[in-house]
Amino acid sequence: MASRAVRLKPESPGQSPWKPTEERARQREIKREAVILAAARAFRQRGYHNTSVDDLAALLNVTKPTIYHYLQNKEEILFECFRTGLDQIMSAFDEIRGSDQPALDRLSAVVRKYTQAITSEFGWCMVRAEDQDLSPVMSRRINALKSQIDKGIRGLIKDGIADGSISPCDPKITAFALAGAMNWIAHWHRTDAELTPDQIADRFLSTFVSGLRPR
Amino acid sequence: MASRAVRLKPESPGQSPWKPTEERARQREIKREAVILAAARAFRQRGYHNTSVDDLAALLNVTKPTIYHYLQNKEEILFECFRTGLDQIMSAFDEIRGSDQPALDRLSAVVRKYTQAITSEFGWCMVRAEDQDLSPVMSRRINALKSQIDKGIRGLIKDGIADGSISPCDPKITAFALAGAMNWIAHWHRTDAELTPDQIADRFLSTFVSGLRPR
DNA sequence: TAAGTTGTATACTGGATAGTATACAGGGGC
DNA sequence: GCCCCTGTATACTATCCAGTATACAACTTA
Numbered sequence A, B: 001m002a003s004r005a006v007r008l009k010p011e012s013p014g015q016s017p018w019k020p021t022e023e024r025a026r027q028r029e030i031k032r033e034a035v036i037l038a039a040a041r042a043f044r045q046r047g048y049h050n051t052s053v054d055d056l057a058a059l060l061n062v063t064k065p066t067i068y069h070y071l072q073n074k075e076e077i078l079f080e081c082f083r084t085g086l087d088q089i090m091s092a093f094d095e096i097r098g099s100d101q102p103a104l105d106r107l108s109a110v111v112r113k114y115t116q117a118i119t120s121e122f123g124w125c126m127v128r129a130e131d132q133d134l135s136p137v138m139s140r141r142i143n144a145l146k147s148q149i150d151k152g153i154r155g156l157i158k159d160g161i162a163d164g165s166i167s168p169c170d171p172k173i174t175a176f177a178l179a180g181a182m183n184w185i186a187h188w189h190r191t192d193a194e195l196t197p198d199q200i201a202d203r204f205l206s207t208f209v210s211g212l213r214p215r
Numbered sequence C: 001t002a003a004g005t006t007g008t009a010t011a012c013t014g015g016a017t018a019g020t021a022t023a024c025a026g027g028g029g030c
Numbered sequence D: 001g002c003c004c005c006t007g008t009a010t011a012c013t014a015t016c017c018a019g020t021a022t023a024c025a026a027c028t029t030a
Helices: A019-046 A053-059 A064-070 A074-094 A103-118 A123-127 A136-163 A171-188 A197-210 B019-046 B053-059 B064-070 B074-094 B103-118 B123-127 B136-163 B171-183 B197-210
Strands: none
Touching: A019 A053, A019 A064, A019 A074, A019 A123, A053 A064, A053 A074, A074 A103, A074 A123, A074 A136, A103 A123, A103 A136, A103 A171, A103 A197, A123 A171, A136 A171, A171 A197, A171 B171, A171 B197, A197 B171, A197 B197, B019 B053, B019 B064, B019 B074, B019 B123, B053 B064, B053 B074, B074 B103, B074 B123, B074 B136, B103 B123, B103 B136, B103 B171, B103 B197, B136 B171, B171 B197
């Protein structure tokens, strides 16, 4: 569940004979990511199938072949949207790695990060885009990422039961409930909403941790 | 939030001069619903955009014009799938109307019914189909139904806070969390799953009612 | 300044598919 | 037996759109 952002490391400047080439590669990557971001926004707004590659190109003030210069096909665009969003969620687990807090506290930290990710531009893609629009190979890769996230949440719940910070429950179903509540944010959250992601996360945590029944 | 199933009432037989006509209307309705059910299944399996009307026709051993004889266009098919699913959820509220139980108990009953609805054939349509595939007029009608459901849940939470069966919380966000957890079932539930809808509902309720923190 | 590489555009192809024009078959009522 | 209504099919149109062939422009390097 490591953050997968593998980036070109900027070498010490003015030394490599390949510097210009590297600069090009960086520019290329910037543009590629711009396409992916524009796609994520458009898909969220209009849906994957209601957004043509021509639409995407128009949003970026270029033409279709330019898009295809950076990404092989429409499926790859969707895949990258998926992946970028899921990577954001995965990174929620990075910062609690090695922590010795009670598992419930670690879970709370993950919930806050997760909520931030889901309210990002890529939230829609993680949650609403459909596997069926990807080829079996790509779909399997996405499902592997989703499965890792699920395992991470379940693991924290199991740890919590073990260390006594979480009361005994079915980890699988509890993880589904928690993930479902968070993923659903992508359906109703608007960036102009009154609540910040952190406020949403705190209220969710209050509900899930304390429960509905008065103590 | 009344159940909207308006049905032809079978008149006392053998009397009306229009009986054959009525029989025809009934047959027509049966076939129309068969189309909608087949569509719901196909959409869940392959997605709306990956299912052509020809595909649908083939599933029913007829041809495309037959489909169009019962439904105006593909959008109407999707709309009816939406509506059928949402009606099922709406009916979850019917049986607690007039109940004098504490609101938390009424909410629990709704959660059980809701879970049954979401695991039905139409679960996918309620949750995963996209408004953007409907015209603005139809989309507004669907959103009105969704909004009624949301109001129903929030109302029960507010009632619970008032009658003391639910501890004070933000009703809006709590309703979103609960609905999100349930709606998400449509993403992971398979009919061959090990847990029945009622078992899922009970575990959800245990999580939401008692909370994660040990008492 | 010449040669190669990268980025962008114009203009096209091919395939999928929503929706329709039209014909026809069968049953109920006269 | 004739007519009309309902249901179904064949065969078509029109449109959208993913992806490509090709040309050209601009920059890199020498």
